[in-house]
Amino acid sequence: MLSDNINGKTHPSSQTSLMTRNVLTIATGKKLYINLAINLARSFLWWHPDSDITFILVTDQPEFLPPDLTGKIQLHIIQHDELGIGFSSKLHLDELAPRGQTLFIDSDCLIFGKLDFVFERFKNHSVSVIGNYIAEGEWFGNVKNICNKFNIAHLPKFNGGIYYLEKGPKATAVYEMARKLEKEYDKIGFIRLRNLPNDELLMAVAMQLHGQQPIPDDGTILSDPQACPGAYTIDVINGKRLLLNPPLPNPLHQSWYPFQQVSPVVVHFLGFYTRQYPYQREVYRLKKAINNNLNQVGIVSSLLIIEYPARVKLFIKKKLRTTYHKMFGVRKIKSSERA
DSSP states (O other): OOOOEETTEEOGGGTSOTTOEEEEEEEOSSHHHHHHHHHHHHHHHHHOTTOSOEEEEEESOGGGOOTTTTTTSEEEEOOTTTTOSGGGGGGGHHHHOOSSEEEEEOTTEEEOSOOHHHHHHHTTOSEEOEEEEEOSSBSSSBHHHHHHHHTOSOEEEEOTTEEEEEOSHHHHHHHHHHHHHHTTHHHHTOOOBTTBOOHHHHHHHHHHHTTOOOEEOOSSSEEOTTTSOSOEEEETTTTEEEEEOOOTTOTTOOTTSOOSEEOOSEEEOOGGGGGSHHHHHHHHHHHHHHTTOOOHHHHHHHIIIIIHHHHHHHHHHHHHHHHHHHHHOOOOOOOOTTO
16 A cells, blocks of 8 residues: 655645645656656646645655746655556556545646636546546547446546546545456457556546446646647747647548537647747746746747757658658657656
């Protein structure tokens, strides 16, 4: 069982009221994840400077915490691989969460506003996510076959960038079931993600078996550039964000996503999106803002150092792509830096 030791002290979960509010993220393994978690924490602090919401960072690399976060967030220090590898760490949120309301946010997200309304939307759900139901089709496995196997009508489908739980027996039962199912992941017929068990499928089945419902997705809480592959604009300092899912007949249209444009309070930068200039530009500005050092020079610098060079590179690649393919063929897809 994981301890409740944070910064060498007893976690306050045993002394706090039921409705204490917490945001929790996990950054273990590669240094990449602690770097992402630092960006997430800064975006939280920018929008919650005087909030009673506690930000908790679960990590096996506390030595990388920068001075501007020291004393402003809580560290939950664990041992390397204590939570398993890959996505398995998210199956231990019931053990990591203090009492009250806990909102887990993936480290590769940024926050663009106050989260109070999110806690209100989730309130009184033992375990929940942002999503809708599916009963057939493909979602890391044949959904209909999976539903038949477990004798359930449907599965909640969601982006695992956010989980919500209220610590207690119901939440524990759901997560214990998910951890049990993980041991039979391939046998059940789930398809792996980056050669690892995907937490979303496991949590979906466990939630459905224990009667836990998702919060209907209306685009205000969470979205990502994969669901909205059109142009997206973000400004974390001023809270501006707009993600577009271009309508048909645009070939980029995502037919499974029910919205054409959304402005979520949390944007999930899946995969390579953390390497693209919009994310890199915003974390550059955010670091300066948190350290009271963002001025017009800093804003211009973010354009000259990050955005404009990236735009030029993309323009050249687009213009020369056809010629390059004719001369050298199609390049192999690079393996994910997260693998």
